[in-house]
Amino acid sequence: MKVAVIGGTGLIGSQVVKDLSAAGHEAVPHSKSTGIDVLTGQGLDEAVAGADVVVNLTNSPTFDEASPAFFQTSMDNLLAAARKGGVGHFVILSIVGVDQVPALDYYRAKALQEQILAAGPVPYSIVRATQFMEFMDAVLSWTSDDDTVRLPATPIQPIAAKDVAEAVAEVAAGAPLNGIRNIGGPEIFHLDELGRITLSHKGDKRTVVTDPTAGMFAAVEGDVLTDKDARIAPTRYTDWLS
Numbered sequence: 001m002k003v004a005v006i007g008g009t010g011l012i013g014s015q016v017v018k019d020l021s022a023a024g025h026e027a028v029p030h031s032k033s034t035g036i037d038v039l040t041g042q043g044l045d046e047a048v049a050g051a052d053v054v055v056n057l058t059n060s061p062t063f064d065e066a067s068p069a070f071f072q073t074s075m076d077n078l079l080a081a082a083r084k085g086g087v088g089h090f091v092i093l094s095i096v097g098v099d100q101v102p103a104l105d106y107y108r109a110k111a112l113q114e115q116i117l118a119a120g121p122v123p124y125s126i127v128r129a130t131q132f133m134e135f136m137d138a139v140l141s142w143t144s145d146d147d148t149v150r151l152p153a154t155p156i157q158p159i160a161a162k163d164v165a166e167a168v169a170e171v172a173a174g175a176p177l178n179g180i181r182n183i184g185g186p187e188i189f190h191l192d193e194l195g196r197i198t199l200s201h202k203g204d205k206r207t208v209v210t211d212p213t214a215g216m217f218a219a220v221e222g223d224v225l226t227d228k229d230a231r232i233a234p235t236r237y238t239d240w241l242s
Contacts, residue, residue: 002026003172004048004087006078007057009033011134012093015165016055016172023173031058038074044081053089054082054122055172060109063216067109075116083121089176090122093168096130096157096182097224104219114180123176129164130157130184130225133240136198139191143214148207149199150214151192157226158194159185160240163233182230187237191217194237201241 003020007013008029020027028051030036036043038058048054056078060067082090094110101107117124136158143150167183189197195208212218217225 019169100224
């Protein structure tokens with residue numbers, strides 16, 4: 001199949017292209033660097049022309065109240081191009097529990113993206129992943145100083161980006177789900193515990209202080225960012241750290 005991977009040069013997109021190509025498909029990466037713009041629509045008709053599948057891995061440049069407008073405009077433009085081009089399957093990557101955290105602007109924006117796709121004109125698949133292992137350094141940086149890192153005890157089920165990419169590529173190569181597939185890492189940690197494991201591995205002497213008000217994940221109630229019934233990826237966090 002021919003697969004147009006929008007956002008195909010990023011962390012997940014580049015690996016999706018690699019995985020699909022290794023499976024014998026024609027996977028073509030598209031991004032701003034290749035001349036497309038999902039907000040203006042520039043180059044989208046050409047990018048999806050002749051594609052059997054579109055995988056949209058573009059992301060909002062901000063996590064704030066501007067993010068819903070990004071997903072609204074980009075999805076409208078991409079779906080219009082996909083319909084015009086006769087695309088038979090449209091795939092996006094979302095977040096486990098995304099519709100259960102209304103206090104976060106970005107999660108509301110991703111839930112909106114799912115709704116737009118489900119109501120759109122093209123058969124679709126939504127892959128929801130738990131939190132990427134690769135994002136842990138950023139999470140630690142949000143609420144840290146020279147001596148401490150403050151983190152809530154939010155349950156997290158970290159998954160490696162390479163496992164996410166493999167799952168997205170598998171879904172893209174299959175028939176449309178017209179629904180959602182959840183994927184997650186093999187272990188569940190409290191975020192503060194995960195912070196301590198990460199700092200210890202790096203030889204970082206800062207202390208993790210459990211603070212239920214600290215950072216973005218303080219807005220998460222319960223264990224909605226985890227799913228024991230998801231398709232479980234193989235990579236364990238300590239193996240990934242090593």
